[in-house]
Amino acid sequence: MSTPLLEQLIDALKVLPGVGAKSAQRMAYHLLERQRDGGRRLAEVLAQAMAQIDHCQRCRDFSETPLCALCASPSRDRHLLCVVETPADRLAIEQATGFRGLYFVLQGRLSPLDGIGPRELGLDLLAQRLEEGEVHELIVATNPTVEGEATAHYLAQLARARGVRPTRLAHGVPLGGELEYVDRGTLSHAFGGRVEIRE
Amino acid sequence: MSTPLLEQLIDALKVLPGVGAKSAQRMAYHLLERQRDGGRRLAEVLAQAMAQIDHCQRCRDFSETPLCALCASPSRDRHLLCVVETPADRLAIEQATGFRGLYFVLQGRLSPLDGIGPRELGLDLLAQRLEEGEVHELIVATNPTVEGEATAHYLAQLARARGVRPTRLAHGVPLGGELEYVDRGTLSHAFGGRVEIRE
Numbered sequence: 558m559s560t561p562l563l564e565q566l567i568d569a570l571k572v573l574p575g576v577g578a579k580s581a582q583r584m585a586y587h588l589l590e591r592q593r594d595g596g597r598r599l600a601e602v603l604a605q606a607m608a609q610i611d612h613c614q615r616c617r618d619f620s621e622t623p624l625c626a627l628c629a630s631p632s633r634d635r636h637l638l639c640v641v642e643t644p645a646d647r648l649a650i651e652q653a654t655g656f657r658g659l660y661f662v663l664q665g666r667l668s669p670l671d672g673i674g675p676r677e678l679g680l681d682l683l684a685q686r687l688e689e690g691e692v693h694e695l696i697v698a699t700n701p702t703v704e705g706e707a708t709a710h711y712l713a714q715l716a717r718a719r720g721v722r723p724t725r726l727a728h729g730v731p732l733g734g735e736l737e738y739v740d741r742g743t744l745s746h747a748f749g750g751r752v753e754i755r756e
Numbered sequence: 757m758s759t760p761l762l763e764q765l766i767d768a769l770k771v772l773p774g775v776g777a778k779s780a781q782r783m784a785y786h787l788l789e790r791q792r793d794g795g796r797r798l799a800e801v802l803a804q805a806m807a808q809i810d811h812c813q814r815c816r817d818f819s820e821t822p823l824c825a826l827c828a829s830p831s832r833d834r835h836l837l838c839v840v841e842t843p844a845d846r847l848a849i850e851q852a853t854g855f856r857g858l859y860f861v862l863q864g865r866l867s868p869l870d871g872i873g874p875r876e877l878g879l880d881l882l883a884q885r886l887e888e889g890e891v892h893e894l895i896v897a898t899n900p901t902v903e904g905e906a907t908a909h910y911l912a913q914l915a916r917a918r919g920v921r922p923t924r925l926a927h928g929v930p931l932g933g934e935l936e937y938v939d940r941g942t943l944s945h946a947f948g949g950r951v952e953i954r955e
């Protein structure tokens with residue numbers, strides 16, 4: 558390689574998901590040849606985002622402020638709380654459905670073997686919130702995978718123990734898939750047809 | 757979107773080749789969730805690269821210094837000069853073949869309709885170099901596309917007019933393809949079997 562800095566750039570680009578040595582090289586050359594401004598802008602925004610984006614204190618979604626815009630909004634229905642695994646899932650539901658309630662983002666799912674328990678998912682925070690009595694329905698929108706279902710079961714029990722009605726998305730979400738990649742129509746349908754979680 | 761900065765990051769990531777809205781979102785979440793350090797490092801190296809990487813004054817390849825490491829190296833054979841379209845092509849040849857000469861990077865190919873003529877490709881610089889008399893053979897390794905072939909023809913004439921022998925890569929490089937994506941074996945074979953360009 559004729560320039561160590563270019564080599565470093567190609568190496569640094571490999572942190573991006575799905576980017577191997579060959580595409581990292583292609584990206585670096587593309588930026589240098591045709592997108593210097595875009596590259597500079599990316600560097601700037603990326604540095605800012607890594608430094609300033611943290612988690613919302615109330616819902617654990619990403620936020621630049623202690624309370625995210627959704628949690629701070631006075632126009633959302635505080636009786637409905639939708640629990641999702643990731644910010645991407647929250648975004649998918651927000652874009653596909655007409656949901657006007659609030660969210661709680663687990664930032665993961667129960668996975669004892671990986672050391673991810675209730676505490677890592679902020680479930681103490683969630684339990685406390687359910688005890689406040691404002692939430693009437695807990696919509697459990699975890700992924701339809703084995704770990705997601707186990708998490709849903711746990712969440713349903715957590716809700717019931719606090720007099721909150723747990724519901725889950727209607728069947729229609731394909732089993733074994735990732736919520737984030739479900740098409741909007743299916744997701745909207747499943748969300749609208751959510752059913753109560755029975756013991 | 758709950759955070760404008762995250763929205764900006766997703767938007768900025770779309771300057772990368774082959775990255776649309778969905779993969780940009782996936783990349784942003786991945787960096788925020790699992791690769792903060794890698795993201796910070798990428799931001800830093802990217803800013804440096806965009807600011808400091810320019811073109812080598814002699815071969816037009818990317819370089820952080822006025823003269824790139826290859827051009828400055830005393831151990832390369834100054835009688836052999838290989839002309840390529842892009843830095844990626846130069847890298848592919850350097851990695852696949854045992855070539856020990858020097859390179860000249862066009863950073864493009866002749867394309868009159870796009871306003872890319874001899875001047876834009878630095879061919880005045882190349883002509884001047886050939887006139888110095890040090891180069892005995894000009895290995896034309898442009899891509900086997902219509903524009904690449906036209907460029908090769910032009911380069912061969914330029915060399916001949918200055919008493920330099922023009923050669924091209926042996927057949928074996930698939931027609932209509934991009935040199936950068938040719939497998940190493942084929943490329944090495946084609947490079948070793950290069951033939952003289954006849955009038």
Ligand SMILES: [Zn+2]
Binds near residue numbers: 618624628629
């Ligand atoms: Zn929030």
Ligand SMILES: [Zn+2]
Binds near residue numbers: 813823
């Ligand atoms: Zn050079």
